[in-house]
Amino acid sequence: MSFEDLKRRWARRAPALLVALCVGVAGVAWAGCGSDDSDKSVNEAQERAEKGLEEAKQGLQKGKEEVKKGFEEAEKQAKQGVNQGTQQSRQSVEQAKQEAQDAIEKGKAEAQKGIEKGKAEAQRAIEEAEKYTE
Numbered sequence: 001m002s003f004e005d006l007k008r009r010w011a012r013r014a015p016a017l018l019v020a021l022c023v024g025v026a027g028v029a030w031a032g033c034g035s036d037d038s039d040k041s042v043n044e045a046q047e048r049a050e051k052g053l054e055e056a057k058q059g060l061q062k063g064k065e066e067v068k069k070g071f072e073e074a075e076k077q078a079k080q081g082v083n084q085g086t087q088q089s090r091q092s093v094e095q096a097k098q099e100a101q102d103a104i105e106k107g108k109a110e111a112q113k114g115i116e117k118g119k120a121e122a123q124r125a126i127e128e129a130e131k132y133t134e
Helices: 003-031 039-084 086-133
Strands: none
Touching (some): 039 086
């Protein structure tokens, strides 16, 4: 699997993840609608859910940036290796692959953190909205 394949795969999956998070936040907001007494709590819950979504988006953006940096560094390392000879290019390519893999892992971790944080905020918002609708 080449670096370009990994890059394309990540680029295809990130928007779908954002859409899923947006749908979840919209569901939270929709679930809280209906009672005038709980408008304040619904608004607070919606704000928390939106904040969680924003944090998730930021995590995804950080992850994408890390992956992009990793690919750029890998490409740079690979080009330098070709100019320095066969043996040196092999070493550079291996190092670039490892750096790209590390960057991918770091990006995934950042994205996952953002997603988990967003999920937690959304869950808290749902629970709070449920309290006020009971």
